[in-house]
Amino acid sequence: MGQVVIGVDPHKRSATIEVIDQRERVLGKGRFGTDTDGYQAMLAAGREHTDRIWAVEGCSGIGRHVAQRLVADGETVLDVPAKLSARARVFSTGQGRKTDPVDAHSVAVVALRTSDLRQVVVDDTTVALRLLVDRRDQLGRARTEAVSRLHHLLLELVPGGAKKFLSAQQARALLNTVRPRDVVGKTRRWLASELIHELVTIDKKIKVANAELTELVDSTGSRLRTLHGIGPSGAARLIGDIGDVSRFTGRGHFASWNGTAPIDASSGDQNRHRLSRAGNRRINRVLHIMAVVQLRNDTEGRRYYRRKLAEGKTTMEAMRALKRRLSDVVYRLMTADAKRLRTGPGGQVGATLQSGAADPNPKADTSEKSLPGPAEDHLRTPLLTAS
DSSP states (O other), rough: OOOEEEEEEEOOSSSEEEEEETTOOOEEEEEEEHHHHHHHHHHHTTTTTTEEEEEEEEEETTTTTHHHHHHHTTEEEEEOOOOHHHHHHHHHHHSOOOOOHHHHHHHHHHHHOOOOEOOOOOOOHHHHHHHHHHHHHHHHHHHHHHHHHHHHHHHHHSSSSOOOOHHHHHHHHEEETTOOOOOOEEEHHHHHHHHHHHHHHHHHHHHHHHHHHHHHHHHTOGGGGTTTTTOOOHHHHHHHHOOGGSSSSSSHHHHHHHHSSSSSSOTTOOOOOEEEOOHHHHHHHHHHHHHHHHHHHSHHHHHHHHHHHHTOOHHHHHHHHHHHHHHHHHHHHHHHHHHHHSTTOOOOOOOSSSSSOOOOOOOOOOOGGGGGGOOOOSSSSSSSBBB
């Protein structure tokens, strides 16, 4: 830790800073714009202190643009999670009152008193993967919406409507069988034709996006796509959101982070666990899709699921247990990839120990460790083979 900490409360168009020393004495403060001139003025104000460290709130979110510019200019930047700065603000003021100067002071205090904050580095492959997979998810949602609207129109044009899973070619062939004579029917047919055209365009974009994701995931050297049920989009989401896999203390901690570890809900003589609604829901969705694909094919995952049903578990409990095991599989493979590639804990070429993901060294407590019940670990054979 340097002798001076510069706390930064970032916004879209402005940033408020406060400079404190090791005894939390305020040495300077100010509010600057985030345009070129404002940023240069803020940088000059910070460089008046030779032994300095910048602490920026939310470097994976609203503070990313400021943090990355500082890192590019050779400054040392620490990422302060918003939850930690909020706690410091309450302790300092005794209330939840929130102003930009108070926020900047809280950020600086957290950086001064917390020893394991993540040091921000220049964006790497994980950020590119997150951007591409977000784009792929947006295209998927757009396609779902277009197909839903198309189904609604076809139901009015064709008796019985169309089948659930509808491609653009199938919809066009079905629409060609309809020749309405009234103005309402003609309008519906024209709108359906326009939606089919949109669907064709979206499908082309999805194909290109999948190819880009496949190429970038393969360039990282990750073997996630060898797992049954993990495609290019799922692999990109895992690498992009997880980043530095070594920041997790173990597979139980990783399961708690992604929401697959059950929560203890025992009371008295009743011993039970319930579904966790916490955790990274994007990663949880990837694991859920992986589990569904496992169940549709003759895999070790389906056999494990059936064993849980035979033990008296409900279908929901068996599915939760399967997702918990898949979480372990993903964790083991990403950890092995990191050791094998020796280029970074996340297993991506060009990565560093300071990944772009938040919370590099989270602490595990009792609720984050492997729990009994649906999460019991008594596999007779290794779960999941390559597809």
